Amino acid sequence: MKLTKRQIDNAACDENKARCLWDDNLTGFGVKLLPSGAKRYFVKYRSYGGGRRAKQRWFTIGTHGQIPFEQAKEDARQILAAVKRGEDPQGEKLAIRDAPKLVDAWEKFEREELANKKPATIRDYTSCWERHIAPRLGSTKAVDVSRSDVSRLHQSLSNTPYLANRMLALLSSLMNRCEAWEWREQGTNPCRFVKKFEEQPRERYLSSPELERLGKALRDLVDEGAIWPDVANLIKLLLLTGARRNEIATCEWGWIDWERQVIMLPDSKTGAKPLFLGDSAIEVLQRQKVTTRDPASTYVFPGKKQNYPLVNLSKPWKRICEFAELNDVRIHDLRHTAASIAVGKGVALPVIGRLLGHTQTQTTARYAHVDNQPALAAANAIGNGVADCIE
Structure with missing residues (x-):
């Protein structure tokens, strides 16, 4: 039977049971009559042009009355032609609908990789995700995140360049993971050309x-x-060693080798390392x-x-700075000092690098040939320069 618009207009189904009208001239094309009165065009086919063992698919084209009958039939022809070419239009439609969102990428990253990071890194990454990336892009499908999306987010943080760039680095890392997990095509990281x-x-x-x-402030405030x-x-x-704050603040007595x-340090930003102590530090x-x-x-x-x-x-640092009349000084600036x-x-710069534990790979490689004695001499040089002022 050739399906016509008039037939569909006049057709109805039982009150509690849907039924289908088929077009014998275009195998697989039909309209489904629903108890609600709605009539929906569809195509039924076997995925990838396969035989009886292939998965059966139902592809909904649209609702009768909202799209013309002839348009629905032409769409059905295009879908069936794609199936003959070995495609699976409904499978692709479902894949897009069920594609993971960026929030899914974050949850997988958080579960599988972030837990192995250092506590400070976990804190910074989580804060960046929750405050900046998730509100803007969290519900976007990972495959749909575009360069313009990333650029707009990056530009919105232009008043804080450092934060904006750290956000971009984290987002780029997430996009790389999405490629590795086959959630995006290889080489499509949308952060790649964002300056x-x-x-x-x-x-x-x-x-x-x-x-x-x-x-003077330290002495007086203690008194x-x-x-x-x-x-x-x-x-x-901190001043005498040039160490990072947490390297000293979390130090244990058992870590100190008084003789050497x-x-x-069993761990630090750059891994396990020795922190050299001049005489003043001792x-x-x-x-x-x-x-x-x-x-x-x-x-x-x-x-x-x-x-x-x-x-x-x-x-206490704020109180110390106010007492000493130190403006715009962070605790980390003691390391710079x-x-x-x-x-x-x-x-020598390589010795300073060894002493402070800088993170540059190429610099660290040069430090490998510096023995302890010059590093201890450097620690004493710093101690002599500081001690006269603060003691």
Whole structure:
């Protein structure tokens, strides 16, 4: 029977049971009559042009009355022609509908890879995802994220170039994972040609007068009981070693090799490494043994909570800076100051790199041939430059 528009207009189904009208002139094409009164055009076929063992597919073309009958029939011809070419139009439609979203990529990344990162990295990545990427692109299918989407998001953070570039790096990493998981075509990372913002490196070093004011502030605030001796000793040790804050703040007594004058850090931003201690740094540590708020603690600088290190330095550091009249100085700038003093004392750059544990691969390779003695000499050079000001 040849299916016509008039037939469809006049056709109806039982009250509780749908039925189909078929077009004998175009095998697989028909219209489904629903109890609701709706009439929907469809094509029935075997996927990829296969035989009886191939999966049976029902492809809905549209609703009668919303698209013309002849248009529906022509669409059916195109679909069936695609099936003869070995395609699966309904399968592709379902794949697009069920394609994973970017939030699925994040959950897989979080579950399989992020858990192995360092705590600070986990914190930074999670914050960047939750605050910037998820609200804008989380519900977008991974395959549909475009370069214009990425560019708009990147531009929206133009007032914070560093953050914008870190966000771009994280998103690019997620897109690379999507390619690896075959959620996107290979080589389609939409972050690839989005230009990063220029970042102005922050160069802030404490001058000799500023170091003197810092030393006085540490002494006076301890005498007044405004800060704990632990805080003052921690600040001094950061200056004397050029270490990162957490490398000192989470240090345990068992990591210190007093004879070799090193702290053997089991982990750091760049992995396990020795932290060299000049004579002035050793003196600070010996003083800390006496003044520590918790002599029984395994941590060199114990926090208020038992069995926890000193973690919150923001409030005491703000008080110290106000007392010492230090403007725009971060705790991390103490590390920069240590490096600048070492340079001023004529210490070779590779030795400074070994001392501070820089992250550049090519630089680290050069440090591999520097033995402990020059590094200890560098630690003493920094100590001599700092100690006169802060003691």
